[in-house]
Amino acid sequence: MSDVTQMPTPPATASKSVRDRGRGGLRSVLPPLLLGLGLIAAWYGVTYGVLREDRRFLLRAPHEVVNVGFLDWENFSELLGGLWSSGKVAFIGLLLAIIIGVLLATIMSQTKLLEQAVFPYAVTLQAIPILAIVPLMGFWFGFGFTSRVMVCVIISIFPVIVNTLFGLQSVPKGMHDLFTLHQASRLTRLRKLTLPNAMPAIFAGFRISAGLSVIGAIVGDFFFGQGEVGIGQLIQKYAGRLLGEQLLAAIILSSALGVFVFLFFGWLGNRVVGKWSDAEI
Amino acid sequence: MAATKNVELGEVALSFNDIGMTFPDGTEALRGVTFDVRRGEFVTIVGPSGCGKSTLLKIASGLLQNTTGTVDVDRDRLGYVFQDATLLPWRTISKNVELFAELHEVDKNKRQALAQEAIELVGLTGFENHFPKSLSGGMKMRASLARTLTLEPPVFLFDEPFGAVDEITREHLNDETQALFMRKGFAGLFITHSISEAVFMSTRVLVMSNRPGQIVDEYNIPFEYPRKPDLRFDPEFARISGEVSLSLRGAH
Ligand SMILES: Nc1ncnc2c1ncn2[C@@H]1O[C@H](COP(=O)(O)OP(=O)(O)OP(=O)(O)O)[C@@H](O)[C@H]1O
Ligand SMILES: [Mg+2]
Numbered sequence: 228m229s230d231v232t233q234m235p236t237p238p239a240t241a242s243k244s245v246r247d248r249g250r251g252g253l254r255s256v257l258p259p260l261l262l263g264l265g266l267i268a269a270w271y272g273v274t275y276g277v278l279r280e281d282r283r284f285l286l287r288a289p290h291e292v293v294n295v296g297f298l299d300w301e302n303f304s305e306l307l308g309g310l311w312s313s314g315k316v317a318f319i320g321l322l323l324a325i326i327i328g329v330l331l332a333t334i335m336s337q338t339k340l341l342e343q344a345v346f347p348y349a350v351t352l353q354a355i356p357i358l359a360i361v362p363l364m365g366f367w368f369g370f371g372f373t374s375r376v377m378v379c380v381i382i383s384i385f386p387v388i389v390n391t392l393f394g395l396q397s398v399p400k401g402m403h404d405l406f407t408l409h410q411a412s413r414l415t416r417l418r419k420l421t422l423p424n425a426m427p428a429i430f431a432g433f434r435i436s437a438g439l440s441v442i443g444a445i446v447g448d449f450f451f452g453q454g455e456v457g458i459g460q461l462i463q464k465y466a467g468r469l470l471g472e473q474l475l476a477a478i479i480l481s482s483a484l485g486v487f488v489f490l491f492f493g494w495l496g497n498r499v500v501g502k503w504s505d506a507e508i
Numbered sequence: 509m510a511a512t513k514n515v516e517l518g519e520v521a522l523s524f525n526d527i528g529m530t531f532p533d534g535t536e537a538l539r540g541v542t543f544d545v546r547r548g549e550f551v552t553i554v555g556p557s558g559c560g561k562s563t564l565l566k567i568a569s570g571l572l573q574n575t576t577g578t579v580d581v582d583r584d585r586l587g588y589v590f591q592d593a594t595l596l597p598w599r600t601i602s603k604n605v606e607l608f609a610e611l612h613e614v615d616k617n618k619r620q621a622l623a624q625e626a627i628e629l630v631g632l633t634g635f636e637n638h639f640p641k642s643l644s645g646g647m648k649m650r651a652s653l654a655r656t657l658t659l660e661p662p663v664f665l666f667d668e669p670f671g672a673v674d675e676i677t678r679e680h681l682n683d684e685t686q687a688l689f690m691r692k693g694f695a696g697l698f699i700t701h702s703i704s705e706a707v708f709m710s711t712r713v714l715v716m717s718n719r720p721g722q723i724v725d726e727y728n729i730p731f732e733y734p735r736k737p738d739l740r741f742d743p744e745f746a747r748i749s750g751e752v753s754l755s756l757r758g759a760h
Contacts, residue, residue: 399592399594401590401592401594402594402596404571404590404594405594405607406611407571408569408570408571408586408588409608409611409612410611411611415611419596419607419610419611420596423596423598424596424598426598500598502639503597503598503599503639503640503641504597504598504641505641
């Protein structure tokens with residue numbers, strides 16, 4: 228046998244992503260950094276240039292937000308407490324959405340009939356205005372932890388179901404043929420073919436859901452307005468008392484939580500499937 | 509490399525008897541296809557696009573059920589190489605090559621040994637821990653061949669396996685497939701669009717007509733194995749290729 232050994236030529240996409248990562252550091256950080264600085268400048272412009280002195284409570288200057296919201300320990304610890312409470316709700320809600328969503332999608336993928344039966348309801352769930360469901364949850368389950376988690380699950384489960392289902396169903400036909408030829412059982416096919424194939428899509432779904440679960444936690448807390456104080460209740464309180472600096476600080480902190488979970492799932496997805504998948508998660 | 513001049517002819521390993529195939533939508537893909545492949549035979553089918561060649565292999569493997577006729581083959585260790593390498597992207601090359609043995613529940617040490625041997629045989633040593641995405645088309649095809657080799661198949665089906673690689677790589681892969689054939693003496697059924705590839709590799713070339721596919725011509729290829737690459741410049745090679753080409757034209 229001739230031993231011709233060719234050097235591997237990595238596909239274009241792979242080499243591109245390697246290059247992007249190589250230059251990544253500064254290149255990818257600089258544009259948003261500049262825009263951020265620009266926005267802060269504009270913010271100062273509005274506070275000091277547009278608003279009259281007696282109206283400045285509407286938009287406090289950035290350094291005042293930092294001073295009052297983040298550097299004043301009493302205020303900051305109140306915010307951190309709220310963040311902790313909402314973070315817990317979001318985390319548990321997301322975890323449940325992931326477990327239920329992946330399970331449901333996996334079961335749906337096994338029987339066409341079940342998929343046809345369940346899917347319309349998943350869509351309906353998605354279409355319910357969350358504001359309408361929040362009072363109902365409170366009505367049924369009280370205004371505590373359970374209801375808040377339920378709100379989170381409802382708001383964040385849909386992307387998990389849809390992405391998982393899509394991933395499970397997008398196995399190339401030839402790969403299915405391989406498993407058919409070797410009489411693979413249903414379970415083997417699921418474990419060794421469809422589930423691994425779905426991983427990139429599943430992680431893309433987690434990432435979207437993670438952001439939504441943070442929103443769910445805050446919205447639930449905001450509307451229930453009682454029980455353990457989360458970011459939602461704090462926002463309501465600050466808005467009611469015209470505490471502009473703290474209100475802005477709460478908003479910044481809650482979006483930071485959203486960004487954090489989004490980045491975390493991106494990182495986790497890359498750890499799990501980045502080695503072999505070309506897909507950007 | 510095995511020193512045999514000619515591969516020994518064995519028992520009939522794959523037999524099509526009056527195969528007809530009509531799809532549920534009414535498309536008649538095959539009609540009255542009858543032929544045998546013995547061990548030590550390398551039979552190639554050439555035919556116009558869409559005439560039913562892939563359908564015939566799917567019937568042989570059991571992926572499709574023929575509507576008339578009978579197939580006789582042992583499907584337990586049937587080797588079937590698709591046009592696409594169909595490697596699982598989340599598995600490394602060695603894990604991909606182990607797949608079939610794994611599906612047949614061969615124990616771990618045995619299947620690793622099988623995979624290693626097959627990887628060496630197709631010249632992929634050193635790439636065991638690479639993921640498919642970092643391999644060229646030709647290398648993926650080699651991995652796909654290696655995966656099938658772990659079955660030690662007595663019958664080997666190839667559906668245009670080298671259609672997507674460049675000419676030089678294709679010739680190398682032809683040489684390597686030929687070497688495997690000489691070493692293992694399997695019954696080979698190969699499909700290609702390339703007449704030169706068909707004549708170079710085969711003991712017999714079958715020409716299939718337009719849909720519904722029927723076998724319209726049969727050519728015995730007299731050259732001894734191992735066949736050297738410059739056989740392609742031999743006048744006799746050119747004469748046979750010309751005849752096959754003419755027959756194929758008629759089939760269109
Ligand atoms: N599932 C199916 N339902 C209906 N018609 C089909 C189906 N699969 C294949 N066909 C038709 O059967 C015919 C034979 O298909 P087949 O794939 O076997 O052709 P082929 O000879 O392998 O062609 P090519 O050389 O392009 O690979 C084609 O006309 C195709 O459109
Ligand atoms: Mg085909």
